[in-house]
Amino acid sequence: MKLCKISALLCLVVSTSSWALSNDTEQPIYINSDSQELDIQKNVVTFTGNVTLRQGSIDIRADKVIVTRQTQNGDQQTIDAFGSPATFYQQMDDGKPINGSAMKMRYETATEFLKMTDKAVLVQEGSEIKGKTISYKIDEQKLVATSGDQQRVTTILQPNQLKQKQ
Numbered sequence: 001m002k003l004c005k006i007s008a009l010l011c012l013v014v015s016t017s018s019w020a021l022s023n024d025t026e027q028p029i030y031i032n033s034d035s036q037e038l039d040i041q042k043n044v045v046t047f048t049g050n051v052t053l054r055q056g057s058i059d060i061r062a063d064k065v066i067v068t069r070q071t072q073n074g075d076q077q078t079i080d081a082f083g084s085p086a087t088f089y090q091q092m093d094d095g096k097p098i099n100g101s102a103m104k105m106r107y108e109t110a111t112e113f114l115k116m117t118d119k120a121v122l123v124q125e126g127s128e129i130k131g132k133t134i135s136y137k138i139d140e141q142k143l144v145a146t147s148g149d150q151q152r153v154t155t156i157l158q159p160n161q162l163k164q165k166q
Contacts, residue, residue: 056092
């Protein structure tokens with residue numbers, strides 16, 4: 001049961017009201033990996049090797065996913081996904097998909113904070129944001145993209161999206 005609760009938190013990496021299908025979080029969670037290790041004393045579950053997590057329209061793929069539950073407050077979890085890159089896909093209520101990728105993704109459930117690091121990319125309807133890091137404060141719906149040394153943040157907006165905003 002504890003493993004099920006911890007595993008359920010993996011879906012929170014991309015489960016936001018602005019991105020998620022309304023019923024995604026009500027769907028069963030399916031996690032597949034080449035191996036899984038549970039450290040009960042440290043409250044850590046590690047999934048390694050071709051990790052896939054699916055819940056509704058959510059699809060996360062990574063080489064390794066680590067879920068850590070804070071011992072002081074069992075409701076606080078940190079979810080780290082690593083890949084070459086780690087990717088996610090989710091369909092929004094309006095039917096439009098959002099895709100993301102980064103070498104590392106970290107989600108802190110207590111603060112509803114998602115940080116994508118190293119070659120971070122978010123794509124929706126052909127528009128995209130690229131940077132060294134992309135941070136998203138889910139409850140406030142605020143996004144910050146930063147660049148690395150000798151690099152710049154790149155944003156590509158498609159003309160059809162600009163027209164819809166007017």
